[in-house]
Amino acid sequence: MEAVSAIKPLIRVAALSGSLRKYSFSTGLLRAAIDLTRETVPGIEIEYIDISLxxxxxxxxxxxxxxxxVIESFRQKILEADSILFACPEYNYSVSAPLKNALDWASRAPNVWANKPAAVISTGGDCGGGRSQYHLRQIGVFLxxxxxxxxxxxxxxxxxxxxFDEEGNLVDEAAKERLKQVLVSLQAFTLRLQGK
Structure with missing residues (x-):
């Protein structure tokens, strides 16, 4: 019998941060996710997509x-991605204006979000951005x-x-492990939807 390959197909993930701040904790989560895929989660390639322009x-x-x-380029990157990773800061109980703007541009005909697997991560005070996550999920139903x-x-x-350190880099090891589990789950879900 042939040995079953343990190597998973490569999935391409487009990563968007809803915060434009230079030392944003949300963007720091995405940097940590990129580092994790290089070190401990093979089979995932994350590209950070700058929505500030x-x-x-x-x-x-x-x-x-x-x-x-600039819009065509952004839409093409979303279209080519296998899945999406959102870092969603909470502004007034909702998603940030830059993120909502990006969601709206990519939803214009043809909607390039359609049928994409996605994950959302957040950080902040109190509930850590949880309210914005639920709002993003609600938007995602329509998209x-x-x-x-x-x-x-x-x-x-x-x-x-x-x-986080002074430059917005995630330094908490327990949080990194939790983030890794999100990536593993997104990878498995993406492959399942692709029928692999």
């Missing part, structure tokens, strides 16, 4: 079914995104021990 949604910018180059249900990842950034 996207103009505010304005359908006047759509001309004959085309979009400005036809398919979120993993477990494990959930919220992180209180201000409760000891220290979670």
């Amino acid at each position: 996207l103009p505010l949604l304005n359908t006047d910018l759509e001309i004959d079914g085309t979009y400005p180059p 036809d995104l398919h979120f993993i249900n477990k494990p959930e990842f919220t992180l209180n950034a201000f409760q000891p021990p220290q979670k």
